[in-house]
Amino acid sequence: MSHPLSDQVLKLDDKDLYEKYTELTRKYFMTTNSAVLNQMQMLLDDIRMELERRKSTKKPNEDIDNLIKVV
Numbered sequence: 001m002s003h004p005l006s007d008q009v010l011k012l013d014d015k016d017l018y019e020k021y022t023e024l025t026r027k028y029f030m031t032t033n034s035a036v037l038n039q040m041q042m043l044l045d046d047i048r049m050e051l052e053r054r055k056s057t058k059k060p061n062e063d064i065d066n067l068i069k070v071v
Contacts, residue, residue, distance in 0.1 A: 002042070002046055003039065003042040003043040003045075003046050005043065006042075006043055006046035006047070006050075009043065009046070009047060010046065010047070010050045014051075014054060017047060017050065017051060017054075018051065020047065021044065021047045021048065021051065024040060024043060024044055024047070025044065027040070028040045028041070028044065
C-alpha cells in the first residue's frame, strides 16, 4: 500500500530523499502513537523502495564517473 503523500516526497533528488528518510526514521522512533507510526511506516517503505529503485537503475560506476574529471 502506498502512502498518499509519497508522490510529493518521491519527486526530490537523491540527496534530499535520503535526508528525508533519515529525518523521518529519527522521528519514527520518537513517537508512541500507533496511528502515526503506521502512517510513517507506509511513507518510509515508499521512500525505501524508491531509493532502491534509483540505486538499481544507475550504472555501477556512475558515482565514480561524476567525481573524476578527465580533461
